[in-house]
Amino acid sequence: MKDIFTPDMRLSDMIDMNYSLMQVISRMGMGLGLAGMSAGEACRQCGLDTHTFMLVCNVYSFPEYVPSQEDIAAVDISDIVRYLRGSHAYYTGRALSNLESSFNCLLEPCGDGRKAAIMKFFVDYKSELEKHFAREENEVFPYIEALQNGRRPEGYSIDQFEEHHESVDEKLEDMKNIVMKYLPSECDSQMRMWVLVSVYGLRDDLRRHTYVEDNILVPAVRNLENDGE
Amino acid sequence: MENRKSVALIVPSDIVARGLGSILEESGEFHVEEVFHDFSKAAESRLRGLDPDVVVIDPVVLDFKSRREGRNMLLDICDSIVIALDGPGVTEDVLKLYDGSVSLYDRQADLVRKLHGALDTKQPEAVSDGGELSAREKEILVCVAKGMLNKEIADKLNLSIYTVITHRKNITRKTGIKTVAGLTVYALLNNLIDMNSL
Numbered sequence: 001m002k003d004i005f006t007p008d009m010r011l012s013d014m015i016d017m018n019y020s021l022m023q024v025i026s027r028m029g030m031g032l033g034l035a036g037m038s039a040g041e042a043c044r045q046c047g048l049d050t051h052t053f054m055l056v057c058n059v060y061s062f063p064e065y066v067p068s069q070e071d072i073a074a075v076d077i078s079d080i081v082r083y084l085r086g087s088h089a090y091y092t093g094r095a096l097s098n099l100e101s102s103f104n105c106l107l108e109p110c111g112d113g114r115k116a117a118i119m120k121f122f123v124d125y126k127s128e129l130e131k132h133f134a135r136e137e138n139e140v141f142p143y144i145e146a147l148q149n150g151r152r153p154e155g156y157s158i159d160q161f162e163e164h165h166e167s168v169d170e171k172l173e174d175m176k177n178i179v180m181k182y183l184p185s186e187c188d189s190q191m192r193m194w195v196l197v198s199v200y201g202l203r204d205d206l207r208r209h210t211y212v213e214d215n216i217l218v219p220a221v222r223n224l225e226n227d228g229e
Numbered sequence: 230m231e232n233r234k235s236v237a238l239i240v241p242s243d244i245v246a247r248g249l250g251s252i253l254e255e256s257g258e259f260h261v262e263e264v265f266h267d268f269s270k271a272a273e274s275r276l277r278g279l280d281p282d283v284v285v286i287d288p289v290v291l292d293f294k295s296r297r298e299g300r301n302m303l304l305d306i307c308d309s310i311v312i313a314l315d316g317p318g319v320t321e322d323v324l325k326l327y328d329g330s331v332s333l334y335d336r337q338a339d340l341v342r343k344l345h346g347a348l349d350t351k352q353p354e355a356v357s358d359g360g361e362l363s364a365r366e367k368e369i370l371v372c373v374a375k376g377m378l379n380k381e382i383a384d385k386l387n388l389s390i391y392t393v394i395t396h397r398k399n400i401t402r403k404t405g406i407k408t409v410a411g412l413t414v415y416a417l418l419n420n421l422i423d424m425n426s427l
Binding site: 175 | 404405406407408410411413414415417418419423424
């Protein structure tokens with residue numbers, strides 16, 4: 001049987017199968033207090049579209065899960081945007097700042113010059129990522145909201161977003177390699193592993209996030225654009 | 230079958246593409262995987278996936294200004310040997326930038342020999358990863374860390390851009406680091422540069 005989550009499953013069972021779903025659940029605005037409920041029930045309680053929630057959980061957990069045309073057609077775009085906004089808030093508000101303080105600790109024994117160079121690399125990456133998110137928050141999401149309200153803003157389309165949606169993966173990958181292979185031996189190895197686990201976690205999460213944007217949000221908004229024509 | 234070398238053609242003329250294709254196939258030593266009639270984004274991504282042993286390109290598919298850059302553009306896409314097709318509108322200095330060239334008037338034996346010749350001279354240095362950087366690679370890494378462009382590095386070290394790009398690919402392969410910012414950190418951590426030289 002193909003691994004897939006269905007609305008009759010309890011949230012707690014889904015989390016047991018993939019604990020990183022806790023992030024998805026919280027970004028969708030659900031608390032762990034609902035974990036004992038079935039996914040469908042929890043969605044009704046929070047005013048979320050069950051299909052959209054299940055779709056996000058499935059693509060988040062099963063890399064081989066590819067959304068079908070019907071999946072896309074039935075998606076509630078507002079809930080996707082809600083999820084994406086929640087992810088942005090998590091990355092900028094928590095994940096990146098936690099990583100930054102772990103880096104600060106890890107690099108303490110490196111000496112000022114080296115520490116400053118690596119921190120600069122991290123901070124540059126962080127602000128690049130924040131700019132990337134800000135563009136989505138300030139351009140793309142308002143555009144989508146306008147479309148949903150039946151307006152078609154001039155001079156923008158989701159194609160432009162897709163075209164400029166560049167990868168934010170490379171620097172993070174470099175960072176992982178630097179921490180893994182090139183830090184001076186003075187750096188604490190437990191701390192180093194801890195930082196690596198966070199970097200891997202962030203990387204995987206960002207990849208799923210980008211997947212949702214490129215393979216659910218973009219085609220769904222394109223449908224919406226075509227409907228309005 | 231397996232030891233036939235895979236070939237991709239980027240040739241706008243169907244007549245030439247089919248002719249070249251059947252000559253190469255007939256030799257039993259090459260297999261034409263795919264023919265592209267232009268160098269579009271779609272062709273680019275297909276090539277990336279195919280990564281053929283040999284690409285034969287008619288430089289006229291590139292606009293005049295980028296013909297000289299054609300070799301380097303392909304270098305970013307695949308690790309293939311790139312052979313230029315000599316013809317009207319292709320000058321000697323452009324041909325020189327490729328790994329080899331063939332002419333419309335070559336006989337089958339010459340074509341096969343030229344393709345093999347180019348394959349044999351392919352630099353073998355790109356294979357190992359995780360190894361130590363060579364002295365030359367370190368030198369180039371320092372330039373990259375200082376923010377120099379490939380062209381500037383080539384001029385400074387008296388190398389072709391093609392060679393600089395090959396070195397850069399090898400640096401990335403060995404270190405696992407792709408971005409300039411990341412390479413700068415690597416260079417600092419390995420004491421190849423100091424903070425003040427940035």
